[in-house]
Amino acid sequence: MNDFYNPVHTFLEKGSTGRIPELVKELCPEGGSVLILSWNAAVFELAGFLRLAELPGISLQKLIFQVSNPTLEQLFAVYRETADFCPDVVIAVGGGSVMDVGKSLCCLYGKKIASEEELRAMIREKSFGAPRAKWIGVPTTAGTGSEVTCWATIWDPSQDAKRSLESKQNYAYAAIADPDLIRRMPLSLAVSSALDAMAHAVESCWAKNTNPVSRALAFCAVRTVMSHMDGLLSGEEQARDAMSRGSLLAGLAFSNTRTTACHSISYPLTMHYGIPHGTAVSLLIAPVFRLNRGRIREAEELLAALGVRNERELEERIHRILRAAAIPDSLEEWGVKREDLRILAEHGMTKGRADNNPVELTADGIERMLESIYACKTERERASA
Numbered sequence: 001m002n003d004f005y006n007p008v009h010t011f012l013e014k015g016s017t018g019r020i021p022e023l024v025k026e027l028c029p030e031g032g033s034v035l036i037l038s039w040n041a042a043v044f045e046l047a048g049f050l051r052l053a054e055l056p057g058i059s060l061q062k063l064i065f066q067v068s069n070p071t072l073e074q075l076f077a078v079y080r081e082t083a084d085f086c087p088d089v090v091i092a093v094g095g096g097s098v099m100d101v102g103k104s105l106c107c108l109y110g111k112k113i114a115s116e117e118e119l120r121a122m123i124r125e126k127s128f129g130a131p132r133a134k135w136i137g138v139p140t141t142a143g144t145g146s147e148v149t150c151w152a153t154i155w156d157p158s159q160d161a162k163r164s165l166e167s168k169q170n171y172a173y174a175a176i177a178d179p180d181l182i183r184r185m186p187l188s189l190a191v192s193s194a195l196d197a198m199a200h201a202v203e204s205c206w207a208k209n210t211n212p213v214s215r216a217l218a219f220c221a222v223r224t225v226m227s228h229m230d231g232l233l234s235g236e237e238q239a240r241d242a243m244s245r246g247s248l249l250a251g252l253a254f255s256n257t258r259t260t261a262c263h264s265i266s267y268p269l270t271m272h273y274g275i276p277h278g279t280a281v282s283l284l285i286a287p288v289f290r291l292n293r294g295r296i297r298e299a300e301e302l303l304a305a306l307g308v309r310n311e312r313e314l315e316e317r318i319h320r321i322l323r324a325a326a327i328p329d330s331l332e333e334w335g336v337k338r339e340d341l342r343i344l345a346e347h348g349m350t351k352g353r354a355d356n357n358p359v360e361l362t363a364d365g366i367e368r369m370l371e372s373i374y375a376c377k378t379e380r381e382r383a384s385a
């Protein structure tokens with residue numbers, strides 16, 4: 001496949017939240033209703049949102065949503081709370097979880113959904129149809145790239161499933177990556193998010209749907225993220241700006257390729273053990289690189305973009321980054337039980353991700369990879385492994 005499509009208007013500069021009123025006016029020239037779904041209340045005081053509230057003909061509903069890894073039940077609760085307001089525009093301000101809920105809502109408004117069961121069936125059968133509302137993504141973390149993708153991850157723990165609500169008609173109208181918002185992230189979240197962005201870019205290079213445009217974006221994203229990682233760890237402000245840029249580039253890259261084995265295998269680790277998404281995928285980058293090596297175009301160039309010479313150095317680099325941010329870097333430290341590795345491996349074959357990996361995944365192969373990241377190892381043990 002060599003086609004690439006992404007219609008999101010992107011803004012990447014300090015103070016770009018000030019563009020929000022003009023974007024809403026473009027979407028609602030005759031006036032309309034706007035839901036602001038935000039991670040916290042502080043954003044309502046930003047100049048762009050204050051001016052939005054003063055726009056004639058615009059009615060606002062503000063809602064705080066502070067959930068990570070949103071579930072179907074939580075999505076349904078927000079839908080119920082806002083369905084009568086039925087906004088024309090949703091502005092989602094937060095990390096990937098807030099954006100995933102915001103973009104999902106756009107597909108749900110205007111439909112009568114009476115229960116969680118109906119919502120589950122609608123997502124499973126992809127029967128939600130064209131979105132009624134448009135959305136604008138304003139990321140406050142630098143990693144998920146959700147502001148430029150057309151799918152949303154909704155967890156369904158009662159069914160032990162991860163669901164994807166996706167529609168090519170549901171790309172954001174605009175993505176506003178304002179580095180001033182991203183600077184407020186705590187270090188461990190900033191590092192985990194940056195590693196998620198790195199994984200999006202790396203996986204898009206070897207995904208079955210990789211293409212020249214996505215690879216160009218991905219290589220630029222990998223270099224941007226990894227060359228500023230030490231700066232991020234030492235608190236440099238410009239490194240946070242770079243992560244904002246790298247995350248957006250990685251998001252654009254994988255918006256057309258999707259992710260592969262690392263993400264596929266990571267989902268049950270997050271769902272059952274609460275390992276932060278970016279941390280879980282980063283632990284799998286080196287093992288999956290080894291698995292895919294023979295099928296990676298420009299593998300040497302990709303390693304160079306990552307700032308390493310081989311898979312062993314890549315593994316070391318990831319673990320050093322995690323430890324420097326005080327993030328546990330083994331499944332054992334995250335409380336994973338060794339006897340659970342087999343079932344985690346079987347649940348790691350996520351549809352749409354596992355089958356997008358260039359090398360076929362098997363439960364045995366995944367179990368071996370999980371075993372390789374299970375125990376806490378010293379650098380010497382790793383070097384002699």
Ligand SMILES: [Fe+2]
Binds near residue numbers: 200263
């Ligand atoms: Fe991710």
